[in-house]
Amino acid sequence: MNSNSNGLPPRRQASNSSGTSGNGNSKGKQPKKKKRMKGFVKFILSILVIGILVGGGYLYWIYNQVANTGIDKPVPPGMSATTKPLTMLLLGTDNRPETGTFLSDVVMVAALNPNTKTATVVSLPRDTRIQLDGYKSNKLNAYYPRFKAQEKTSGKKAEDQMKDMMGQYLGVDINYTTVINFQAFRDAVNAVGGVDVTVDKNMCYRDTADNTDINLKAGPQHLDGKEALDFVRYRKSNCKPKTAESNDFDRNKRQNQVMNAMLDQMKSLGGITKIGKVISAVDKNMTTDVESEQMKNFIATYWNISTTDVHFTPVTGEWRSPYVYINETELANAKQALQDTLAGKVKAATSAQ
Numbered sequence: 001m002n003s004n005s006n007g008l009p010p011r012r013q014a015s016n017s018s019g020t021s022g023n024g025n026s027k028g029k030q031p032k033k034k035k036r037m038k039g040f041v042k043f044i045l046s047i048l049v050i051g052i053l054v055g056g057g058y059l060y061w062i063y064n065q066v067a068n069t070g071i072d073k074p075v076p077p078g079m080s081a082t083t084k085p086l087t088m089l090l091l092g093t094d095n096r097p098e099t100g101t102f103l104s105d106v107v108m109v110a111a112l113n114p115n116t117k118t119a120t121v122v123s124l125p126r127d128t129r130i131q132l133d134g135y136k137s138n139k140l141n142a143y144y145p146r147f148k149a150q151e152k153t154s155g156k157k158a159e160d161q162m163k164d165m166m167g168q169y170l171g172v173d174i175n176y177t178t179v180i181n182f183q184a185f186r187d188a189v190n191a192v193g194g195v196d197v198t199v200d201k202n203m204c205y206r207d208t209a210d211n212t213d214i215n216l217k218a219g220p221q222h223l224d225g226k227e228a229l230d231f232v233r234y235r236k237s238n239c240k241p242k243t244a245e246s247n248d249f250d251r252n253k254r255q256n257q258v259m260n261a262m263l264d265q266m267k268s269l270g271g272i273t274k275i276g277k278v279i280s281a282v283d284k285n286m287t288t289d290v291e292s293e294q295m296k297n298f299i300a301t302y303w304n305i306s307t308t309d310v311h312f313t314p315v316t317g318e319w320r321s322p323y324v325y326i327n328e329t330e331l332a333n334a335k336q337a338l339q340d341t342l343a344g345k346v347k348a349a350t351s352a353q
Contacts (some may be wrong), residue, residue, distance in 0.1 A: 071291055074293065075291045085115070087110065087175050087342070089159075089177040091178070091179040093181045093182070104162075106123075106126070107140055108123045109121070111172065112301075113346070116346060118310075123315065125316070128315075129324065130143070176288065178288040178290065180285060192278060194224045194228075194265075197223060198221070202244070205239065205243075206239065228258050266278070
């Protein structure tokens with residue numbers, strides 16, 4: 001197979017990338033609403049192509065490394081990401097060796113158009129109340145574990161059931177699903193040697209059921225993978241004395257801080273080795289139905305997409321325990337944004353000038 005047919009740019013062009021231009025890390029330049037949702041989105045998306053984001057000079061090496069994370073089957077005719085607009089469901093689950101659970105705390109759908117070089121990423125609250133024909137009403141994050149439990153009797157993969165359900169909910173056909181778990185987060189942070197962050201408050205929470213033991217002090221810290229996960233997960237305290245609670249806004253800011261710290265680490269001395277370790281860590285803790293060759297297609301097509309052309313569209317709602325009742329206007333706008341991106345109606349900023 002000739003990878004050059006996929007449009008992969010020559011090394012001399014990629015080597016001028018600074019890392020900051022491709023990683024979406026333009027602090028202070030984005031509206032706060034978009035920035036709030038971007039932290040974990042960046043983690044899920046960029047972890048797959050991390051080498052492209054932090055150092056274009058390693059593009060060809062990463063190109064083949066990332067391709068190995070896909071499944072070994074041919075891309076269906078007419079489905080190449082180099083020419084066809086595609087969609088992907090992105091799930092971040094709480095699955096860890098000590099829990100065995102599969103609650104999907106991060107649920108996003110991305111639409112990408114190779115002709116316009118634009119993308120739309122729709123994010124939904126994990127506690128969204130879902131009411132759909134053919135499905136029992138429940139919280140959004142409860143469906144994936146339910147489908148996992150039904151796999152043997154239903155004969156259908158949980159990932160495929162999630163694609164069907166979310167496609168019906170958002171009004172688009174979903175082509176692929178990628179699932180990354182908490183262990184991937186811990187291993188990826190450890191792979192770069194830990195991260196330097198500023199812990200915004202004292203944090204203490206313990207749960208013997210899953211061996212959670214969060215005990216962080218406010219101030220500058222160097223965190224390993226376990227501590228970094230504690231940092232981004234912390235919500236409330238059950239310790240004496242109790243530490244202050246956090247909301248989802250606080251958690252999103254922490255996720256963004258950890259992601260930026262990881263990118264800084266990979267741009268440091270020995271970055272190429274760290275990138276390889278990160279990819280290996282994610283590969284072991286990721287489930288995807290993207291074909292290996294399609295991975296190459298995605299990279300070749302979107303490696304230089306402008307951050308201004310990736311439109312993050314969070315859907316919010318009203319919290320009335322135990323559900324989030326979605327804002328129907330925002331949901332309708334999100335559906336339309338996905339459809340417009342796939343239809344080529346959303347133009348790249350550069351082409352619009």
